[in-house]
Amino acid sequence: MKIAAFDMDGTIYFDGKIPEEIAQSIARWRAEGNIAIAATGKSIHSARTSLDPFGVTMDYGVLYNGTVVTDSAFEVLYEEHLPQDAVAAIARHLEGIDGLNLYCTMLEGADGLVCRGVSGPTNHIISNPRPMGWQQLMHEQVVLLTAWAPDRRDLQREVDEWVTAHFDLETSHNVGFYDIMPPGHNKGWGISWLLKHLGIERDAVELYTFGDSFNDLPMHALADVSFSFPWAPAPVREQVTHVVLGVAQALEEL
Template identity: 35%
Template sequence: MTRRLLATDLDGTIVFDRAVPPAAKQALDRWRAAGNLLVISTGKSIFATDDVLRPSGLQFDYCVCYSGAVITDGAYAVVDASYIPVELVTDIHARLKDLPGVATYATTIDNDYLLSDNAEWVDPILSKFTPLAPEQFAEHRFIGIPMLITDDAERDRIEAMLRTDYAGRFEVHRNQTFLDIVPPGADKGAGLRRLLDGQFGGTAVELWTLGDSWNDIPMHENADHAVCFTYSPDEVKSVCESEVARAEDLIDRLLEETR
C-alpha cells in the first residue's frame, strides 16, 4: 500500500503573520487523520519552527528544517544533522557586519542568534533571537547563517559574491527577503531524500510538495507531485504541476479524490 506524504513549507505557505490560519490547520489535521503523513519542510531552525507552530497546536510526523541540514521527528528529536565550521561564521560575519540594510544571524540546534544588525527592522520570519558577540562564536556549533537583506539589488549582489568567493563550501538558498547559508549539499530536496531513504526505505510513498518560494524548488524537483501558489515567482511555477490559492484547497482536493 502506497502512503501519501505531504511536505509543506511554512512562511507564505501555511504560516502568515507568524500564525497558521485556522482553515489550514484544520485541513492539515484532516490530512493526518486520514492516515497520510505530514512533513514540515522549512528554512527555519528547530527553535523558530517550534516558536511559530506551537500556538496552533499543529502536529506533524517529521521536520526537514534548516533548508534540509537537519531532520527531526514530530517532537523535534534530531534524526540527522550537518554543520558549518565556526571559522566560516566568523568570516561571513566580518564581511557583512557593516553593510547597510543587512542583518546577519546564526542558527544552532538550540537557538537563533543575532550577529549584527544594520537592517533596522525585524522580519516576522525570524523575529526571536539572542545577541551573540564574536568572542562567543567558538562556544557554539552552527548549522546555518540566515541573512536578512532589505534591498533586492543588494541581495542579488551578496548572493553572487557568496557563490563566487565560497564556491563548494556551503549552499545558498533564497527566500523573499532572506539568503540562507547551510552546509554543502543541504537543500529541501536532499533533506527529503534522506528522510525517505532513512525512515521509509521499505515503504512506497507518494510525495506531494507544497511551497511558495525559490528555496522550495529543490523539494519540488524531487516530488511525485509539486504544487505552488498563484502568487509564487515564475521560476517556482515552472517546476510545479499545479497552483493553488490556499494550502487547504490542495488538501481538500486530495482527500476528496480518495473518498
C-alpha cells in the same frame, strides 16, 4: 503511502499564525494515515513556536533548509553544521553593511542576530532574535546563516558572489533572504535522507510538496506533484505542477 511536505512561512504560516482551516486539513491528512513533513528554513525553536500554539503536529521536520531532520517531538534524527571558520569569516565580512541583517541558527535556543544593518524592527519571520557578536559564533555549532536584505536583490547577489567564491557551501535565495547551509543540503536532500532513514523506497511514495519560494524548488523537483500559490515569484510558479489558492483546498482534494 502519501507524504505531503509543507513549507511554513507564506505557505501554512501567515502573520504569526496558522489559519484554522489549514490546521484542520493537516490534522485530517494525518488522521487518514498519511505523513506530514514541515519542510522549512526555520530552526527547531522557531518551528516549534510556530506550530505548537495552533495545535499542529507534523510527523517529521526537515528544518534549516534540510540541514536538520527531526521526528514529531523535534528530537534530532540527523544534523550537520557549518564550518566554524566559514561562519566567522562570513560574519566579519558582512559586519557593518547597511541594508543587511545577518542571523544565525543553532540546534537549541532562539535565532541569533549577528549583524544589524537594517533600521527598525527585524522582520516578521525571525522574531525576537538574541544579539550575538561574531566572536560568540566561534563557540557555537551554527547550522545555518541567513542574510536579510529587504528590497536589495543586488546586495543579495553581492553576498552570494563573495560567499561562493570563498567557500564550498550550499546557498539559497528566498524572498528578501539569502540562506547559507553546509554543502549539499537543501529541502529536497533532507526529504530524500528521511525516506532512506525510514526504509521507504522513493517509488513506493506519492510525494506532494507545498511551497512559495526559491528554497522550495529542490523539494518541488523531487515531488510527484508540487503546489505553489499566486503570491509566489513567477519563476517558482513556473516550476510547479499546480498554482492553487491555498493549502487547505488542495490537500482536501488529495
